[in-house]
Amino acid sequence: MSLINSSQTISSQPDYLNDAYDYFVDTAQRSVLFMDIIRKRGNIYFEHKKNNKPPVLTFDYDVVMNGRDLERPVNFSLVRIRDRRNRDVTISGSRDKRQNPVERSPSDPLKRPIIVVDPRAGHGPGIGGSKRDSEIGMALNEGHPVYFFVFSADPVKGQTLTDVHHAQINFIEEIIRRHPKAEKPAIIGNCQAGWASALIGADRPDITGPMVFNGSPLSYWAGVDGKNPMRYRGGLCGGVWLTSLWNDLGNGIFDGANLVAGFEDLNPANTFWKKQYALYSNVDTEEQRYLDFERWWNGYFMMTREEIHYIVDNLFVGNKLEEGQLEIEGRRIDLKNIKAPVLVFASSGDNITPPQQALNWIVKVWESVDVIKRRQQVVVYLIHETIGHLGIFVSGKVSRKEHKEIIASIDLIEYLSPGLYEMVIEKDESEELHKVRFETRDMDDILTLDDGLADEDEFLPVAAISEINDRLYRTFVSPWVQAAVNDFSAEWMRRIHPLRVSRYAFADINPWMHVFKFLAPYVKKNRRPASPENAYVKLEKNFSQLISDSLNLYRDARDQNQEFWFKSVYGNPWTLSFFSKPTIDAAVDSDKEKTRRIEWLDMAENGGFAEAVVRIMVAMTHTDEILERRVLKAFNQIIATDKRLKKLKVGDFKQMIRQQSCILDADRNKALNALAKLIPNKKDQAAAIKIAEQVALADQVLNNEEKALLNRIRKSLGLEPGNPKKTGQIIKKQVLK
Numbered sequence: 001m002s003l004i005n006s007s008q009t010i011s012s013q014p015d016y017l018n019d020a021y022d023y024f025v026d027t028a029q030r031s032v033l034f035m036d037i038i039r040k041r042g043n044i045y046f047e048h049k050k051n052n053k054p055p056v057l058t059f060d061y062d063v064v065m066n067g068r069d070l071e072r073p074v075n076f077s078l079v080r081i082r083d084r085r086n087r088d089v090t091i092s093g094s095r096d097k098r099q100n101p102v103e104r105s106p107s108d109p110l111k112r113p114i115i116v117v118d119p120r121a122g123h124g125p126g127i128g129g130s131k132r133d134s135e136i137g138m139a140l141n142e143g144h145p146v147y148f149f150v151f152s153a154d155p156v157k158g159q160t161l162t163d164v165h166h167a168q169i170n171f172i173e174e175i176i177r178r179h180p181k182a183e184k185p186a187i188i189g190n191c192q193a194g195w196a197s198a199l200i201g202a203d204r205p206d207i208t209g210p211m212v213f214n215g216s217p218l219s220y221w222a223g224v225d226g227k228n229p230m231r232y233r234g235g236l237c238g239g240v241w242l243t244s245l246w247n248d249l250g251n252g253i254f255d256g257a258n259l260v261a262g263f264e265d266l267n268p269a270n271t272f273w274k275k276q277y278a279l280y281s282n283v284d285t286e287e288q289r290y291l292d293f294e295r296w297w298n299g300y301f302m303m304t305r306e307e308i309h310y311i312v313d314n315l316f317v318g319n320k321l322e323e324g325q326l327e328i329e330g331r332r333i334d335l336k337n338i339k340a341p342v343l344v345f346a347s348s349g350d351n352i353t354p355p356q357q358a359l360n361w362i363v364k365v366w367e368s369v370d371v372i373k374r375r376q377q378v379v380v381y382l383i384h385e386t387i388g389h390l391g392i393f394v395s396g397k398v399s400r401k402e403h404k405e406i407i408a409s410i411d412l413i414e415y416l417s418p419g420l421y422e423m424v425i426e427k428d429e430s431e432e433l434h435k436v437r438f439e440t441r442d443m444d445d446i447l448t449l450d451d452g453l454a455d456e457d458e459f460l461p462v463a464a465i466s467e468i469n470d471r472l473y474r475t476f477v478s479p480w481v482q483a484a485v486n487d488f489s490a491e492w493m494r495r496i497h498p499l500r501v502s503r504y505a506f507a508d509i510n511p512w513m514h515v516f517k518f519l520a521p522y523v524k525k526n527r528r529p530a531s532p533e534n535a536y537v538k539l540e541k542n543f544s545q546l547i548s549d550s551l552n553l554y555r556d557a558r559d560q561n562q563e564f565w566f567k568s569v570y571g572n573p574w575t576l577s578f579f580s581k582p583t584i585d586a587a588v589d590s591d592k593e594k595t596r597r598i599e600w601l602d603m604a605e606n607g608g609f610a611e612a613v614v615r616i617m618v619a620m621t622h623t624d625e626i627l628e629r630r631v632l633k634a635f636n637q638i639i640a641t642d643k644r645l646k647k648l649k650v651g652d653f654k655q656m657i658r659q660q661s662c663i664l665d666a667d668r669n670k671a672l673n674a675l676a677k678l679i680p681n682k683k684d685q686a687a688a689i690k691i692a693e694q695v696a697l698a699d700q701v702l703n704n705e706e707k708a709l710l711n712r713i714r715k716s717l718g719l720e721p722g723n724p725k726k727t728g729q730i731i732k733k734q735v736l737k
Helices: 002-012 016-050 135-141 161-178 192-203 229-236 241-249 256-266 268-281 287-297 305-317 355-366 369-374 396-408 443-447 454-484 487-495 498-504 511-525 535-570 586-602 609-621 629-641 650-666 668-673 682-696 704-716 724-736
Strands: 061-066 076-081 114-117 146-151 186-190 211-214 342-347 378-384 419-428 433-440 626-628
Touching: 016 268, 016 287, 016 498, 016 511, 016 535, 061 146, 061 161, 076 161, 114 135, 114 161, 114 192, 135 146, 135 186, 135 396, 146 161, 161 192, 161 305, 186 192, 192 211, 229 256, 229 305, 229 454, 229 535, 241 305, 241 454, 256 268, 256 498, 268 535, 305 454, 342 355, 342 396, 355 369, 355 378, 355 443, 369 419, 369 586, 369 650, 378 396, 396 419, 396 433, 419 443, 433 629, 454 535, 586 650, 609 629, 609 650, 609 668, 609 682, 609 704, 626 629, 629 682, 650 668, 668 704, 682 704
Parallel strands: 114 146, 114 186, 186 211, 211 342, 342 378, 378 419
Antiparallel strands: 061 076, 076 146, 419 433, 433 626
């Protein structure tokens, strides 16, 4: 017995000699394969550049409008995504060359078009559709016509952000012209494209449908102390003058590689170690995913001097959009002018656009939920707990859950009564689907994500000093820099950028890399990976974690140091005493709100059967602070089955929901008491009660509040109270059905 135990103990001991041999073979083979993938990355960079950096879309598309043909030309184009379900293609050569398309069947002319807009922040377009499971893929699955704004690597000389703004408006108008029977197109803006889309929604609310902002910064000064260091960098650099310098060195062109380098600098552990080690440690399975992502990440796109200066000065440093001070051609852009519902998707794991920068503008613009309601606005937000900034757009898991449900709800959120909501997505284990509900929220729910707004005052001197520094630079230094720069020197500076050099050095133009090209096929054929239980593999992973933790420690110390100096310079009382926020005439806004409330009260007795039924539906859906999506879906059934409501256009019905919500919010008792005047006919009153019961039973539960409201409506109409027993039988039949 003792001999057996002894042999078992010996066999469980690590065999360090054999482990060392296996690990040596494995790590040598991984090194060859890793370097071969890095070689391919460099080649892909050159191939992508040779093909003029086409979009990294995995979907085929047709060009609808070319922005270079407009009166004010830009490097944007409008394309329509081909529906992969109704066509077949043969791919020849490069993945960007599609041949032999088969005509697809026409889409539903009543289905709302969806526009996906990708950020122009150093990288190229296509990340919103770089995978089958993506925003574009989910929109196609729902049967929507899908459009996409494509932009090329090099801007038209002298183009401005205003030119791009007008071009995108022209694109949207063309989409509306192509879909005359559909509702206004919904816009999904990713990151930087979110605020660009918000500009369109505020400037031209007549052409936009629901707007989705994914990881989009609109509150540029917001953040939590000790967590969001990126917001301090503009102040530590002295403001926008540094952007002007880079523009001059680029001979009027701003290199997108500088923006990408800034993003990479936020997380040195990932940039310098974790990303590479993840590839090295999983070299047998990660090659294609890594190269697909690097193809997009390594495509650096340019902006003109006018574009980047306007963005940095007015948005990231000046924060003028949130404050209502941003101007386009002399017109002030007020985000309150957005009429369509807004859905904001943010993540607590996002260190580039944290939830505070994605959400605080809601508080600043509307101030209170009452203002949102009186302006007939619907604002919804959705927060992911862990995903990073890029994961919001590229993660297949996020696309299959969050983006899928956002797009599935994009028409239904217009049925919500004006107000602020949080969208909650939960897995329905019984059906392997997701359950979606909308929970009413207050401004305090957004503010609890922040540690207070007082720290934003420290950015007031930054904006003022930035303007002074930029004016001094442009007056005394810029002319000399521009005189010393030409096209050749600007291009030379772009080519020696460290991010580009790191691609050149490991491509086939380096003859030493051909060794790995020769060895890689042999290694793959004779691959001998070490066991995960190998002692040296475990030691390697521990060593990797040590390097990562060390770089994170450096990052944290650096960020704390930057925050300390920022607050010392701009946050001290002496500096703040010279600057103050512009005052807003609150009395004028208050008078407008009072006038608006009186107008809603005057409308309480206006209308007929349709207005009364919609008022009842709105009141019934909001007896609880939690509203399930299937209740909103019931609205479509009610419209389809009632002859009088069926005559209403969908847009008119949704507008009626907003109006009746405001009337109920102004004076609920008066609004309900007026129902008898709106529906004098007993037959119509019975039909209205039936619709009220249908809405109440949509979630298959009749709570006490809904029972009380049903009796309250009956009383207003002069009818007998309902029979609880009969109502219970109705519920049972509905559930069984």
